[in-house]
Amino acid sequence: MRKSYYQKMAVLGLLLLILLGFQKYTEKSDEPFPKVTFISESLPIESLSEFDPNDLDENQWQKLGFSQKQTATILKYKQIVGGKFISKEQFKKCYAISEDKFNQLETFILLPETNAEAKGNSGFKTFEKKSLNITRKFNPDRFSQNDWENMGFSEKQAAAILKYKNYLGGSFVSKEKFKECFIINEENYAKLEPYLILPEKTPPNFNAYAGKSILIKHKTPQSSFDPNTLDVNGWINLGFSEKQANVIVNYRDRNLKGSFKTLDDIKNCFVISAEKFEELKPFIKFNTATMAKSSDERKPEFKQEKTDFSKVDMNSITFKQLLEFGLDEKSAGSMIGFRKKLGGFMTKEQILETYNIDKELVQKLLSTAPLDNSKVERHTLVDAPEEWLKNHPYFKYSADKIIFYRISNPDDKKIWKLLKTKPEYEARMKLYLK
Incomplete structure (x- = not known):
């Protein structure tokens, strides 16, 4: 009887342990699955340049705005698909890359659009990784495209480095800022760092992201200049941002048929503030020869027109009118293309969501021009074609x-x-x- 009693107690104890274990399992199964979130911070478009996603390491992905977990997922996904992304279509399928983030990066990715295109394009260019050739200390602010290429960077990488420098306002500022250039990985930075002639730390008052996406340096001309011979870089050297410089050149070449004729022509360009105009005025020297050459030899793509933009509907504004307002062809084309895909804009906020546009300039246009959405096609979910x-x-x-x-x-x-x-x-x- 005593033996039977102990056997029953052992069975009851075992059942009790099983019940307790099952209870813990069910309680754990009720716990919510951790929510996957994507960081909202995006690298500003102005600082991006073309890149091959197969060349980026963990640090470079994080510089593009991805979290540490997202970066690990992307690199793991690359290994799953064979160790190399072959197309944008394949890259987009990685669940760590949100639709919005892919749309931001898409135009900069150096990959074929689809898998089929990649397989049929055996000549698709990939970038070889070269070792850097560094022989002496140098100031990276003074390096040209050719200098970076001679050091061992590819043509695209060199262009990206220079674009990043312009994004910072024309100077790398410090070793800290130089290191943040997403095209320069940890390995290459370690090789470059001992040779960089730059301050170690960034000045406390430096903020390239305050208000505008590009830091504008106020530079006073050192000598007189002819505004009709300046290209985009020439205007940048006078203290304008890259966007402002493009607007000035477009305004001169399209609206003014190739040349400024008077000081008022320059003053009337809206990206040149009254203070900046007064600063430049003593150094502006018109050359009649270049004025004549500009007006006679440069065939304007569009005639100068005076459009009252307060009466132009943003759902009917033309490519030509956008150029007249000062947008470049890329911005104007993106806006018209996005509007066509949508079938028309419903709100002005949508217009500002358009990729590859000059948001500062478009915001000025939106403050003037109206938006009529009454003719935009609408449906219900049930009857939509x-x-x-x-x-x-x-x-x-x-x-x-x-x-x-x-x-x-x-x-x-x-x-x-x-x-x-x-x-x-x-x-x-x-x-x-x-």
Whole structure:
């Protein structure tokens, strides 16, 4: 009897342990799965340049705005697909790269668009990693494109380094800032650091991100200059940002048929402030020979016109009118292209979301020009044409689900519940719904 008693107690103890273990398991299963979030900080467009994602190390991915976890996921995904990204299509499928982040980087990625294109393009260029040739100490602010290439950087990498320098305002400022250039990895920085003639630390009052994306240095001309012979770099050397310099050159070559004729012509360019004009005025010297050459030999692409932009609807403004206002061809083309894909803008905020535009200049245009969205095509989720859903930038990623759900749930409210889209995506989509 005593033996039977102990056996029963042992069985009961075992059952009790099993029950306790199951309880802990069920409690743990109720814990929410950790939410995957993407950092909101984005590298400013002005500081980006073309790059091959196969060349970037962990530190460089983080400089592009990815978190440490996202970077680890990207590098692991690269190994899963064979150790090398072959196309933008393949790169985009990495779940650590959000749609917004991919859209920001897409135009700078040096890869074919699709897998099929990559496989059919055996001549697709890849960049060889070269060892750096450093023989003496140097000031990187004085290095040209050719100097960086002679040191061992590729043509694209050298251009990216110079673009980053312009982004900082024309100087690397310090070793700290130089190290932040995303195209320079840890290994190369370690080789370069002993030879850099730069301060170790960044000055406390330096802030390249305050208010504007480019630090503008106020430079006073050292000698007289002819405004009709200056290119973009010439205006940058006078203290203007790269964007402002492009606007000035476009204004001169398009609106003024190739040359400034009077001081008022320069003063009327809106990116030149009254203070800056007074600073430049004593040094401006017109040369009649260059004025004649500019007006006779340069065939203006567009005639000078005087458009009243307060009466021009942003949903009907033309490419030509955008150039007249001062936008470059890239900005104007991006805005017109995005508007065409959307079928028209519903809000002015959408216009500022357009990639590759001069936001400062466009903001000035939006403060003047009206927006009429009354003629923009709208539908319900139930009756929206399939082609419209699949081609609209805001709906195309949910188009198949919408088409499937509305077969058995012909009600917009029920479809929204089934879609379970992010609030910000739902808000954008509802702009185009009745």
